Amino acid sequence: MATARKFDTLFSPGSIGRMTLRNRTVMAPIVTQFATDTGAASAVHVAYLGERAKGGVGLIIAEASYINPVGRAWSCGLGIDRDPLISSHLQLTEAVHRYGGKIAIQLHHGGNKANPKYNGGRLLSASDVADGAFPPPEPMTKDEIASTVASFAEAADRAKRAGYDAIELHGAHGYLLHQFMSPATNHRTDEYGGSIENRARLAREVIRSVRQATGPSFPIIIRMSAEGGYGLEDAVIFAKDFEDAGADAINVSQGGTAPTAIMPPEISPMAVTQGYLAGHAETIKRALNIPVIVVGEIREPALAEGILSSGKADFVALARPLLADPHWAAKAARGDDDRILKCISCDTCRLNLSHNAPIRCLINPKLGREEWLHDPEPASTPRKVMVVGAGPAGMEVARVAASRGHNVSLYEAESTLGGGQLALAKAPPYKDRLAWLEDYLARELERVPVEQHLNTRVDASTVADESPDVLVVATGAAPLMPSIPGIDGDNVATAFAVLAGDGIPEGKRVAVLGGRQVGCETAEFLVERGCHVTIVARSPESQLVIEAPPTYRNALLLRLRNAGVEFITEHDVKEIRPDGLTLVGADNVERDLLVDSVIIARGAVPQRGLAEDVGAAVPEVHTIGDSEDPRTIEEAMYEGTLLGRRI
Ligand SMILES: Cc1cc2nc3c(=O)[nH]c(=O)nc-3n(C[C@H](O)[C@H](O)[C@H](O)COP(=O)(O)O)c2cc1C
Ligand code: SF4
The missing domain is CATH 3.50.50.60 (FAD/NAD(P)-binding domain)
Known part of the structure; x- marks a missing residue:
């Protein structure tokens, strides 16, 4: 991969223990629900991670994977709790290695956040502090602690045999190790509770047992919250303790067991400051001799470069940005950073975690469909395609169809691309990042190119004049007016x-x-x-x-x-x-x-009058997005991308 001068530090090699990475980008772990219900990696998984490795990221940290059944938190979460799963993990590691990437796996125990529906029904934690809707957990006995430590070590050994290049221990976000670390969830009076040293004991024992199981040179990363039931000062002490216990890197995140000062509960996920954890990472890094990875709202390569070159962290981790655009790193490395589809932090990808469904992205319809939704192939016969409505569905279908060689013209009644729909969606407070999607699609439309007609209302006669082979109606939706007496009033x-x-x-x-x-x-x-x-x-x-x-x-x-x-x-x-x-x-x-x-x-009603007015005058007519059925940008993008490939 060619190195673009403007992101020199970002694309310089780096090391975690004896593992050398091709650049400083790390894919942060993301539960996907792509696994089978037995915890095995699926073909969907393999294609998904392979695509990210192909996209140039240095290290992929595969998602939180349960180390024993009682720690299991998701219906289709990845597991590494028994040997028969190794075969499916080997396919994951191979999919990443074939593109020159490295892959770690995050070892996880949910503790009081394990899901009683999927973990056999018993919840274990440091103390009997309940999480959310789940019943209070049982405080772990010393035997249960010892067997959990052993399960982490056995899972690490399995991971090594499955071809992983490193282990990450999940010590953040309010899961078991963090439940022991945080005074909010650890009320024990034995040697696992009370002082910081005692609260760190379980994580320390896990690091040591994983080290023993994997050997002296196998890289061990621990992810921890810089705040979460404790403050940054305590986080520094934990991090030093973990370094002394044998960790090769600290992955700095935040949150989990209590509201954190850095992330007030009223803040919209779409309004979190970019790179907001860099200062915390810097404080932790100053106390350590091992590398620090930082995550959190890092959307732009220039910001990542700034964090690294100013010495705040050694690696930048990207979670949602690589869901939205798996080729983030490759594009940045080429200097094509203006072609990155930037994650807008809407958090739609979190929605399915509680619905027994695979994660999806609002703006990247290929997420979780990499196995079959390939890059569009050239059209066998280029056709004249008229797309009416430049909302997300219209822009996406136009982009894909034009990239296949069709002759595409895009009509929009408003004065800008994005149509009325995106303008309305981004008008409320804290939603301005939706403009990133609009800008991305607009830039890509310039490239393919697509002939654009703004400020142009289309009716059946406009269509007759244009005489397209294919008409795509993507005119969106209109407000639904309930029949209430007085609804026609001036008020x-x-x-x-x-x-x-x-x-x-x-x-x-x-x-x-x-x-x-x-x-x-x-x-x-x-x-x-x-x-x-x-x-x-x-x-x-x-x-x-x-x-x-x-x-x-x-x-x-x-x-x-x-x-x-x-x-x-x-x-x-x-x-x-x-x-x-x-x-x-x-x-x-x-x-x-x-x-x-x-x-x-x-609510809203579809606006598809144009399709009805045109009737049989056009050989092929399609209605997509809200003009078919008012839903979200996710469905609009999906239907646009599918139709663009089918025309
Ligand atoms: C759908 C989803 C699943 C996640 N799963 C995990 C996980 O398995 N382990 C973990 O440590 N963090 C997990 N996270 C948190 C991310 O790794 C990351 O810390 C967070 O998204 C902030 O980084 P970003 O702004 O780059 O997305 C998850 C986040 C999302 C959105
Ligand atoms: S769903 Fe939203 S938050 Fe998640 S990756 Fe896509 S754009 Fe980002």
Whole structure:
């Protein structure tokens, strides 16, 4: 791989123990749910990690893998708890080695975050402190501690036999080792509790036993939280302790057993400062003689280069950025960093972890489909393709079809690419990173190229003039207007209109009808404009913003509450009056809500009139994205990429 001068440090080789890496990029571990229910790596896994190795990353750390059944936390998590699994792991390591990459595996025990549905039902931890919805765990006996230490060592030995180049121990994010380290979850009075030295004992014993099992030169990394039930000062002491116990590198992350000062609970995942852990990593690094890896919102090669060249860390770890763009490193190394599809931190990839489903990315439809969703092949017969609507679905289908040699023209009624849909999606607070997707697609469309017609409304006669072989209707969705008496009043507007900047009721008392993501985001948009907002939802409180990833949802709801937004749930609207609303509850009791304005956020309906108007005049007509069925950017990108390959 050619080295681009602007990222010299990033693309210089580096070492962890005796392992030399081709550059300073590390893929942080990511639970994928691509494994089988027995914990074996699948073909999906092999293709997924192979693609990342091909994309130039120096070291891949394969996801949290359970070292014994009681530590198991996910239905289709990777396991390394028994010898028959070695065969599938060998396929993973081979898939990475064939592209010149190195691969470690993260050894994991969930402790009180193991899932009783999948781990046999018994939860073990340092003390009886429960995590979230799970029942309180049993404090581990000394025998259970000893057998857990042995399980880590046996798993490490298996990993070495499976061809891994290194081990990472999961000592962060509130899992078992961290549960012992944190005073929030460790209330023991024996030699495993109390002082820092005692709380570090389990992790120390694990490092030593893994060292014994794997030999003197096998690299051992430990991941730990720089804050998480303890502060940075304690983290430095833990890190030094782990170095003394034989760790070859510290992978600095954060969070797990308690809210951390560095990540307040109300912060949107889309608003976390880029490289926010670099300062913490630097403090830890200053106390150590072994390399430090730092993770967290590192989206741009220039930022990564800055962290490394200023000596804050020795390696940068990328988790979600390599889900969004597996070729992040290769593109940066070539100096093509403007072609990276940057992760927007929406956290959609976390959504499926609690749904027994494989992870997916909002903006990269190939994630988890690398095995069959290959690069597009040239079209056998180039055709004239007309795409109407330059939202994500329209831009993606145009990009892929044009890259295959079709003659593609893209029409958009608005003045910019992205169409109305992306502009609305990125209007609410903290969502500006959606512009990264828009900019990426716009740049790629320039490259292929696609003929663009902005500010152009298309009807059947425009299509007749253009006379395409294929028409793709990607005109998005319109707001759904419920049939409520008074909905035509002057005091009523749609969330779409408000987010587009039309008739914002600045400083007024506003009711937003709808408690899903659009309703709640619009509420926050209005709060920022001085409105006093009440959200009226038919669903119960537990269903508010339910479609969003928990990290996004919880932070948004907390911010709304902190801002004084009121929620009236399980109420429908009987009538919209000039001075407010008549609401009716599940118990049929009516109540009045006095507001100046009413904003409708009750969903959307597809806009596919063009496809119907054109009828049989065009030989091939397709409807995709929201114009087929209003959903999210994820489905729009997926349908666009599939259709672009099929045309
Ligand atoms: C879907 C998902 C799964 C994750 N799984 C793991 C894991 O198995 N082990 C781990 O230590 N961290 C895990 N993480 C945390 C990431 O490794 C990383 O620390 C975090 O995403 C922040 O880095 P980023 O900004 O580069 O994404 C996971 C994160 C996500 C989004
Ligand atoms: S789903 Fe969102 S957060 Fe996850 S990798 Fe894709 S863009 Fe990033």
